[in-house]
Amino acid sequence: MRPLFNYIDRPSPVHRLTGAAKLVSMLLWTLAAMTTYDTRLLALLAVGGVALFAAARLRIADVSFLFGFILVFMVLNNLLVFLFAPEHGVSIYGTRHVLFSLGGRWVVTKEQLFYHLNLLLKYCAMIPVVMAFICTTQPSEFAASLNRIGVKYTVAYSVALALRYIPDVQRDYHEISQAQQARGIEMSRKESLIKRLKSASAILIPLILSSMDRIEVISNAMELRGFGKNKKRSWYMARPFTAGDVLAMILCALLFAAALILNRLNGGRFYNPFV
C-alpha cells in the first residue's frame, strides 16, 4: 500500500522548518491565492510555489501519482466553466473582443480566455505549496502544530487519532471486502448501481460495527491514562520556533497582505488589462 500522506525524508531547508510555521505559512499562502484574481500576483505565487517545491528537494516523480487526478480536475473544471458561462469573462472585465465562434452561444472571447488563464494560475499557485507541505511535514507533527496555532488540544488529538488509524481502517476494509467477495459479493461495474450500493453496505456494516468497538477500547485506555484532566498538554513532536520559521511566516503574511492591497487598488478582485 502506498503511504498516504507521502512524507519524504530528504533533508532540506523546508523540512527543517517547524510544522506549526509551515502550517501557518501554507494557510496564508493558499488564502492569498484564493482571495486574489490579480494575474501578476497569481503568477508570482505560482513561480514561488514551484521554487519552494524545488527548494524542498522534491521531484516530480515523488508526486506523479497525484498528477492524473489534478489534471482531470483542472481540465474538467475549466470545461464546465466554459460550457455554462461562455460570457463570464465578458461580464467580469466589461469589454468584448471576439476571437471566433464555436457555434450557438459559445463564442470564444479574449476576456474569457484571460479568465481561464487566471483560473489555471490559481491552481498552479496553490497546488505546489500544498504538495510541498504534505511531503515535508510528518503527520504527527501536523497534529502537534494544530494545537500550537490555537486549536483545542482535544480536537488536535482527534486529528492525530484519525491519522494514526487511517492505515488500520484501510487494512480492515481490505480484509472484510475480500472475505465478502469470497462469499459472492460483486462490486464492479457488472452490477447495477443499487446492487453495488447494497453490496458496499455488506462491507461497511462489519467495518463500522468493529470500529465502534475500537472506539470503546481506545477511549477506555485514554481515560485510564487520565486524558483530558488538564487544560494543557505537551506534544512529543512540538519544537520551538526558529528565526527561519518567523521569516517564513512573515513572508507569507506579506503575500496575503499584498493580495488584500491589490484587491483595493484594482477596485475588485480582478486585474483588468482590457481598459
Next chain:
Amino acid sequence: MKKSPIVTVVAIGIGAALFFVLGRFVAIPSPVPNTNIALQYGLCAFMTVLFGPVAGALIAFIGHTLIDFSYGWGIWWSWVIASGVFGLLFGFASKKIKLADGEFGKKDILRFNIAQLCCHLVAWGLVAPTLDVLMFAEPANKVYLQCLVGGISNIVTTAIVGTLLCLAYAKAKPGKGSLKEEK
C-alpha cells in the same frame, strides 16, 4: 452509551479516519465519468446520530480536509465547510433519535431521512455554492449545478447507507431495558 468527552474525542478521530477511507478508497464508480458515489456521508450521518452535532461537524470537516489534502489539489474550503455544516445541522436535527439505546423503528427511519434531506439541501444547495461564488468567483450557474449533482448523490447514499447502518447497529445493540430480573 454514556457521553464521556473522551469518547467524543475518539469517535471524532476514528470517524474521520473512516470518512477518509470511504471517501478516498471506496469509490463506487457512477455512470457519470469522473464522479464517484460518496458513501462517507451515510457513515457521517450514522455517527452523528450516535455522538452528536459537534462530533458530526468535526468528523465531516476533518475527514473532508484530509481527503482534499491527499489528492494534493489544495483544500477546497467551500466544500469542506459545507460538509461540516451538514454534520452540525444533522446533529441537531436528529437529537430525538435514541439510537445509542438500540432503538431505531419506522418512525426513526422517517425522521432520519427527512432530517438528512433538509440538512443536505442546506449544505449543498446553499452553503457550498454561495461560498464557491464568494471565494472563487466562478460562474454561479455552473457552481449550482455541480453542487446540486453532488448534493443529490449525497442524499441518495445517505438514505441507503445511513439507514442500513442505523438498522444494523440497533439490531446488534441490546435494547434499553431488554433485560429482566429473574424472580
